[in-house]
Amino acid sequence: MNLIIKGGYVYDPINKVNGEKMDIYIKDGKIVEELPEHKAKVIDASGMVVMPGGVDLHSHIAGSKINLGRLLRPEDHRKDPVPRTRVTRAGVGYSCPSTYIAGYRYAQMGYTTVMEPAMPPLGARHVHEELNDTPIVDKSAYPLFGNNYFVLKYVREGDLEMLKAFIAWLMRATRGYAIKIVNPGGVESWKWGKNVDGLDDTVEGFDVTPRQIITSLARANEELGLPHTIHLHCNNLGVPGNYQTTLETMRAVEDVKPKEGRENTLHIVHCQFNALAGDSWATLRSGAPEIAKYVNSHRHVTLDLGQVIFTDTTTMTGDGPWQFRLYNLTGNKWVNSDVEMEAGAGVVPYTFRKKNPVNAIQWAIGLELALLIYDPWRVYMTTDHPNGGPFTFYPKVIAWLMSRKARTDTMLEIHRAAMRKTTLADIYREYDFYEIAITTRAAPAKVLGLGEKGHLGPGADGDVAIYDINPTEWRPSMYREVEKAFSRAKYTIKGGEIVVVDGEVVSTPLGKTYWVDVEIPEDLEGELMKDLEEGFRNYYTISLSNYPVEDAYLPVQRRVEVVGWR
């Protein structure tokens, strides 16, 4: 079907379109220059906001971790049962939505691309099976590298070539998209019940430091020229004073040469959880200004927020020692799950409370990061779903970013620590629709290296969100309207197909799965396979030949070819 979206106010930052009244043409699933009107279905978007489909680069929607969360929390599901309709499957929502519901709800908010940011390689089939049951959106998953036996081995040996070969191999074996690192070294130490306390601590059983792991992986990533940078969950997450670890981490990769054509070499995930100043919970304050100051003067860092929402949610990370710490802080139920040779994970339910001073500070930190970092191309809106809160609260975050009044109204309801221990009350900046389009679609698409996403230029995927709000009449005091408009897209179009009308799902195509394929030089591959065969025989519990994910798990795939060695 061909489509013409007529007369909307278009926000397409990659093509520098800022609220101009324009028509958008879609033919065979792609954006085109122009189409004759009689050959297309016309959507009247006059008086509405038109943006590329949303792109979420960090949301835990698929795989063993979120599924443990679902398993752990029947009480969470019971708040939000979702019945079957003529076109959609039944399921549950809230903080651990079932796969179908996750796909529908993203589409209902105008999102069309979502990345699962933590795939334990041994569980890769599980992630892909769930992604295949997550309808509408395009997606990918990032395999975990930061505590992998072979990574630690090659880092210890200082063998960057073998490290690169291993990255290429594992990316293909798991059908993964980007290098995810979680608490580098700490998760390995946690297999002995320990952790690392900073960049220069030694990893238990390996003679390497987190600093070496991070810099080696960043170097390997840039030399290979992968589409995204390393995607890093820093050490010391959730520990008061950890903003310094975060700054040190950013400094550690300053001299890593970025891949040709970009300036950035490091993405810090859910930075809010890693921007805590003070030396205890009692003296906690925001470290966001220091981090923003650094980011504003260094081009090599991007980050996402991990914005806190005041609600009951479920925390889940690949950071086992942190989840144990949180279990001890809260006394809530606790799941720990260690994965041989590779990774680990933990799950703990958590409620962010308005009257809790720590939670109030955390809430403010996320917004400070978004507002104090000048360049929206390098700071992306996420809640680290479901860690800071469910992704369904994105419209609320958009309202906070666009309206100082929205922030003030919230600040008046929450613990005064948000005003006293952070700078948020002093910040007057308000995002406009153009900046929202940057932080929620254009910039994440760009940093992921997804050329056909995040914009509406010819050749882009026909992914469009239309929101029923008139930007020429809107003022920040009307923030509830923007929240409402972004909650239920007037239309969501995915690959040229209308999937949402008036906030309701009308069609559920299966999106594609992106993965990165890097060819490994033959001699290097031979050497690598020898290592892998030995390692698998001696230490793994499945055969090397049964490890790589088969094509059957990617019914709709988009292979991104990368020339890693020239």
Place this chain on the structure above:
Amino acid sequence: MPVYRSVVCPFCGCLCDDLEITVEDNRIVKVRNGCAISTSKFLHHHENRVENPLIDGKPVALEEAVKEAAEILKSARRPLIYGLSSTECGAIAKAIELAELIGGVVDNTASVCHGPTILALQTLGESKCTLGTVRNRADLIIYWGCNPLEAHIRHLTRYSAMARGLYTSGGRKDRYVVAVDVRETRMKRVADLFLKVNPGGDYELLSALRAVVRGYGLDVDEVSGVPRDVILELAERMKKSRFGAIFFGLGLTQSEGRHMNIEAAIGLVADLNHHTKFVLIPMRGHYNVAGANTVTTWQTGYPYAVDFSRGYPRYNPGEYTAVDLLARGEADAALIIASDPAAHLPYKAARRLAEIPTIVLDPKRSMTSMISRVVIPTAAAGIEAEGTAYRMDGIPIRLKKLMEPPEGVLPDAEVLSLIIEEVMR
């Protein structure tokens, strides 16, 4: 004569994936590396098969059987779909879709094996790991209420007591092994320490260990038949271990206390993590019972006992579980996939299956198939059909197709798709 290597065994939750199977003239003639049960499964998979689709015992065409099945399910007020732990995940997904479509209940055999484990997890959580982590690290392994020598035959050598790994190059001699059971099984010969616990006494013994780990004394001479000194020493050994693992089986879930027993174990293990690293791993029986829970959870939010009668999923073990629905006489039609409840559920529940129109999908004849209205033969997953299975520790592995199924016989997932189409017609 094709020899398939690294074949995955579709029998128990170990999912050993190092079998070598020789196929000659579409017949398996040799099995290497398999345990006794696995070898039996592969060598005899063609015996005692359901040869034709049947309605009331009479051979019919597949289309007819599918139509009859759809008719039964459509006209039922409280249909139950049950089994699913011995088939691949694609079939499980289709069964859930069908349950949703007909507003029925979908349950899997976890409800009568490790259902209590899941109930306890939903109360407290759990500390667990993959089997390789135990292989590589555990210097203390406790088998509690389980007997791998009978039920998970290669577990000891591949994954636990005898396995050699990264930090356990000495294998068995690098580990201290404990077995706890109500009777002296062959595990007594494997273990360094065997504790005989009184039937129904697991909760007390676990709680006593937990008390000692927490620093309390015991002012009794014995707990559940185990002397105080032994408890004190074991608690100390647990705290001093570098990496401890408890494997547990139906000895905990099916005896008095059920989920409370598991909660006691989870609490003990959580406390031990303040001293060292400790994990707790259920010995899942059927090869894909973990998959049945996994798929049901990602599709509905709940692992088993899911009711769609209101259009959205509801979960309530004890109410929507197969035994209860059948024994109460509530289910008025049943679709059984890859399971034999007529042979294993308590008689009153089994009896109900014979009273109501029951449909069975199974490669082989079973008690259930012999009392069912409609029987549809299917391909044996892992031999004649491929698909995913989840190991007891949650690792997904691809089952292989080694040969063609008998003429006209389809995999479970395809038969379920046909039924879904027919229901939607």
Place this chain on the structure above:
Amino acid sequence: MEITVTLITGRTAEQGVGKEIGKTSERYQRGVNYILLNPRDAERIGVEEGAAVEVSTLHGSTRVWCKLSEDIEAGMAFIPLGPWANRLFDPETHGTGIPSVKGVEAKIRRAEGEPPTLEELLKELKG
């Protein structure tokens, strides 16, 4: 003469082997229609290896062959799960979904007549 024992159920490797040949196979039936007793208990009720015994609980009764072993202590008995054993158990799950099939009190005595065959069990099940 009758004794009271604590009944344990479970699976065995032999049952697994038989099951995989087929539920209707000789080997499966042999693998599940027996009860394991301590020789001293057997002596008390006057049965030998291979005799038929009647096992009954509050919830039902069944007849199976008797096997003797020192592996089971006096006062306890083991019966593999299957169509002979399932007649002994209460379907009440107390809200958990799982019936109690381990540690159940049972009475055992010499049986009049042989254990039922699988066909006979089926016939009865069908009603």
